[in-house]
Each structure stands twice: as C-alpha cells, then as structure tokens.
Amino acid sequence: MPFSHRLSRALLSVAILAALAGAGYEADRHGVTARIVRLEHAYVTAVQRLWNR
C-alpha cells in the first residue's frame, strides 16, 4: 500500500477523533454534560428514596 494511502487513512482517523472530541467539547460547552450529570444525580436520589421507603 503506498504512503499516500497510509497518510490518507491517518488523516481520516485524526479527523474522526477530532470530530468526536469536538462534538464532546461543544456538548460540554452548551451544558449537555452538566445536564446529564444532573439527571444522573436525580436518578440516584430517586432510587435511594425508593429503597428507603
């Protein structure tokens, strides 16, 4: 396989990882991560309440 193919694949993999990282960063910036954490916290609290009943 020629070097150009290996280079193209490497660029493609970097682009995919960068896109995922970028999507994660953007989600975090727009509060999506915080919302998920809040949902998880609410869920754990609800389960605890259920057990305690």
Next chain:
Amino acid sequence: MRYVVLFVAGAIALCVYMAMCWLLLLYVIAPAAVVVAAVAVAAGAVTALVAAMRVLWGGYRFTSIRKPIDVANSPSPYVRRDYAWPQYFAAQVKLDLDALLRQLRVALAHAWADPVKVVRRLDYRIPLAGWPLLVPVLVAAAGYTVGIFVLAACVVLVGGLITGACWALGLAAVGLLRGLDRAWQLARRAGGTCPRCYEVSLRPAYQCPGPHPVLDRQGQRDLHRDLRPGRLGVLWRRCGCGQRLPTTVLRAAAKLQARCPLCLEPLPPGAAAQTDVRIPVFGAVSAGKTHLVMATVLAMLRGSGVDTADGHSARTVAGYRSIVERGGSAPKTDASQPPVAVTLELRNGRRRAFVHLFDAAGEALADRDQNHELAYLDRARTLAFVLDPFSIQELRDQFGVVRADLFTRANPAREAPEDAYVATVSRLRDHGVDTGRQRLAFVLSKQDLLDQLLGGAAPPPDHDALRGWLLDQQLDNLVTLAERDFRAVRYFLVSADRAAAAGSVTAPFRWLLRGERLTLPEPG
C-alpha cells in the same frame, strides 16, 4: 378439599412470585437497567470507534485492498486501464467502510445471538421463572446496538464529508489540469506523430522507468496509456511497481519515454507537448518529390537549431547524405514500402517543434487502395504538391521533339499533373478531411532544367509570376481547383540541385512553417 387447598396454595405462591418479580423489577432491575443501558451504549460506541481505528491503522487484516492489478484487470469494454494504485478517496475509502461495517455486523450478531445461545443452553424453567433477569440483558444488547449505530453514523458522516471534500477538490483540480494540458496542446498545436504507423496521438502511452519484472514488460504493464489526472492520481500517480509518475502530458513528456499507443514505437522526447507539423509531399510518379524532400532536409539540417528527432530519421538522413556525396540521384521510392518519414526537431529559443516530412511513392498516392492507408494525410494542416513542369502537355508539345535530350534528363512524370492532384485530394475528401482549412505549397520542381529549356522565357520564382505562367500553360483548371480546395495556396519554383548553393529549396517549407508560427533558421 385437597384440591381446594392445593389451588389456594398455588394462588398464594403465584402472588408471592408476582410480588417478588414486581419488587425485583422496581428496586433492582429498573435501576440496574438504566446503568446497564448507559454502559452498553458506551461499549457500543467504543466498539465502533475501535473497529474504525483498526481499519484505518491497518490492524484489521481482512480489509480488501484495491491493488494495481485489480485496476488493470477491471473489466471495461472501452478502456484498458493502467497498472497503478487508485487514489485513496477514489476507491479504497469505500473498501475501508465495508471493512468497518463487516466488523460491526459481527459485533452486533454476537451481542444478540450470544445471550440467546446461553439462555437456550439452560433448562427452560430457569428463564421462565427468572424472566425479569433477562430484561437487563435485553437492555444491554439494545444499548450496545444504539452505541454502535450512533458512532458508526458519526464515522460515516465524517468520512463522507472528507471524501466529498476531496472529490470536489480533486474534480476541480482534474478539470483544471486537463484543461491546461489541452489548452497548451491547442495553443502549441502539439501532437505525437508515430514515425512507423503515422498515428497522431494527443495522449501517447508512457513507459514507467521503475523496476518492472520481465513478465510485466511483456504484458505491457509498464505502459501508462492515460496519464491524465484522474482517479489514479491528480498530481502524481503511483505505478504498480512503486515508481511515482507525473500526471499530465506536459509533465510526462519531459520525464518519461513516450510511445505510440497503437504500435508502441518510441516517440521523440517532448512528443505531444511540443508543436507538431506534418507536411505530406504529394505529386505524380517522378515529379521530384523524393529529390525535393532530400534536398530540403539536408538544407534544413545545415541551419542552427535543427536536428533529426529519432534514430529512424537519422538513418534516412545518413542515406540522403551518402547519395549527395556520391553525386547520385535520389532512388525511386518503393511503392510497396510504407512512405518515408523524416522527423526534424527545430529549436527556436525555448520553443521546440517537430516537423515531419512524408514522402510516399507516386503510385501509392494515385492508387485508391494504397492511398487509403496513408493516414498521415488526414492529420496534416499543411501539404506540398510537387508538379514536374516537364509533364505539362503544352511544354511537351512545344519542346518534346526539339529538346528531347533535356526531356530525357528530366525523366518527366508521365501522369498528367491534374490527375496526380485529384487522386490525393479526392482521397482526403473521401476520408472527411476539410481541405478548406489546410495550406498548400504548390511546388514546381526541376527549375534548373526548366531554365535550360526556356532560357529567358523561364518564369521567375515569384508567386504571382508562377501563377500567371501556369495559367499560360493551360493549367488554369488545376490552379482553380487548388485555390478552391485549400485555404491558402502559394506557388514556388525550386531546384533540388541548386539547393546547396541557394537554399531556395526550403522556401515552400519556410512558408508552410510560418503558418504554424515557426521560423525556419537560415542554412549555415
């Protein structure tokens, strides 16, 4: 009574079981399922990412690779594809995507089929009784599937966007480079004329200089028949042997050996990128065509910046020189052999040009079966018609008897000038050639003998005077035909024997080349 007790006990046991299930679902399974779903989605995403990276980093050995041999062997009824690596984004990216999807299909099959297999191995009463425990398994499989789909969609989207961008850029670059290539060829009137089969190719085949095994060379795998930018490479292409080759005819012409795409005869360096002028010389048998070509070639070679372009032409010129040194006459051109083609390379500063002079036997030109094969006539923008003044009926009637000695020395053409002209021009018309776009040098040969015959009444070598003289000799029909058929006609009177002294023999060709924006250097 016993049955009633049994029924009540059974009902109580069922209620207890249902209550247990409800409690299990509410307090264990439901909270666990949420956690399991989250973990499964993450696992699916990681699986898809790892599968993609395995393919892209070369860790997945079942990825199909589109190799040069696949390209060369790909079935196409129209083109013979070259032995070269295709561009990554032209073919391999699709195969990589297939490899990724194959891995994901296997992962999904395992995610759904493996739990089913485990449950099937158990006693049927266990899953029947412990069915709530199957819920997290189902949730895990579904979450894993969602994770795989989401990340695979991301990978396909990113890959698709990059591939689309590469195609858009590549297509623009391909269009631009092909356009530049063609524009250069049009501006320079470039072409590659084969010295053997006379095929004129705008895209010669180029021989890869890389390390090809003998079998490759025998199978012509080292030949690249279409080096234009495309799916095998935009700026460069990689031959199957590993050699990097430039695309575009312009760049390939400077670095690679060009060959005729039909007969594979080597073409001179720069073929198809430099100006290419083809000048067929036609006329009756014994009109003096070969003598004219011989004298012209030798006179042109005396000028600076003119040289033979290939070995075949060098051998022909060496033959001409030996004839001149011996003081002999040009031998009669063999009608059974292909026409003699001499290719000269002209250098005007940085500009180079190839000039091909074609000399076919008069019999071959007159015979419809033979002249059908003279394909070089079809692709010529300039032609030279040679007329032997001693074949003009008017002169024959007037001097044929009183100056028989001169007529014997002149060895005049027996065919009427008009017949020789019409035979070739009809052939051009029959092959769809628009002669109205061609230029014709109308050359009267044997000037020295004509001067001896007519003395002071001989026509001066001047266009208008010659035209008038031809009209006086009752050749008005031929003159009218020539001026009607061709875009431009100019009359010349030359002597091949006086060529060494005067250099006037090159005048018709100098005029023809001026029309091609080429200046022939003066003989030294």
